[in-house]
Amino acid sequence: MRSLYELQQLDLYLEVLRQTLNKLDPGDHIKAEIQRQRAVLEQIKSEYDALHAEAVDQELQLRMIDEKLHEAEQELYSGRITNPKELAALQKDILLIKQRRSEMDVRVLEMWEKMETLRQRINESELRMNEIEQRYEAYQVEYHQRKAALETEIQFHEQQREELARQIDPEALQRYELLRQRLGGIAVALVVNKACDCCHTVLTPYLLKQLEHETELITCENCARLLYWKELDPPRNE
Ligand SMILES: [Zn+2]
Known part of the structure; x- marks a missing residue:
């Protein structure tokens, strides 16, 4: 993500x-x-x-x-x-x-x-x-x-x-490109304060749990953008 x-x-x-x-x-x-x-x-x-x-x-x-x-x-x-x-x-x-x-x-x-x-x-x-x-x-x-x-x-x-x-996995990339075209250039939304930062819909506990165990691409239920929870992502060692 x-x-x-x-x-x-x-x-x-x-x-x-x-x-x-x-x-x-x-x-x-x-x-x-x-x-x-x-x-x-x-x-x-x-x-x-x-x-x-x-x-x-x-x-x-x-x-x-x-x-x-x-x-x-x-x-x-x-x-x-x-x-x-x-x-x-x-x-x-x-x-x-x-x-x-x-x-x-x-x-x-x-x-x-x-x-x-x-x-x-x-x-x-x-x-x-x-x-x-x-x-x-x-x-x-x-x-x-x-x-x-x-x-x-x-x-x-x-x-x-x-x-x-x-x-990037080709399938994920394709999905990104499609969403980008459809949603005015923004396909990925950040999770901020447990809400989608694009449409400001508060995410359900179920969705948040899914994000924590991120195995697939999770989308916002309201705006359909791919969700990215930065805080869950440990910084890369560089
Ligand atoms: Zn949204």
Whole structure:
């Protein structure tokens, strides 16, 4: 009976180890964070690229306006135009062009400022990305170490279990396995204060007597678990 009880302790411990292994987080939450951060970064980058293209276009237009202005001014100072009406019209043109130019100048300046802000945000985002990626790598190392340690421990205890099971009478072992499946993993109940420690049913004097003379597997009348009375079992000489 002691071997069966020890087997159960091993089985319970193995179950805990396996559950711990199953619940081990491979770092999916950090991976999700990386993906989120990457999406943010891509968003800022595309904003920056769009703005940059627009700024380049505006610069080009500015240069064209400058050329126009230059031509108009040359025309004005060339002395070719003498008609006061025409002169006044040309001067008005130049004034309008200059006005448009300064408006565009302000816009382009705003764009460059906005681009600078975006560039800073890209830098920050990339730094953050790096930091998370490093965290993920460190976590991966730790995860694999923990996983390997758990697997080794499981393997070690599985071997112990196999050795122990080999020493147990096959019929008793089969009964243990069956009860274990049926009774939620607990096939062996301890006798504590003359009661079954699993279902707390007080055992009859007859049953207790049977246990004292233990010749076969005795079961609890209420929960059907195999009973093990530790105090009756003299400690092993080791
Ligand atoms: Zn019971």
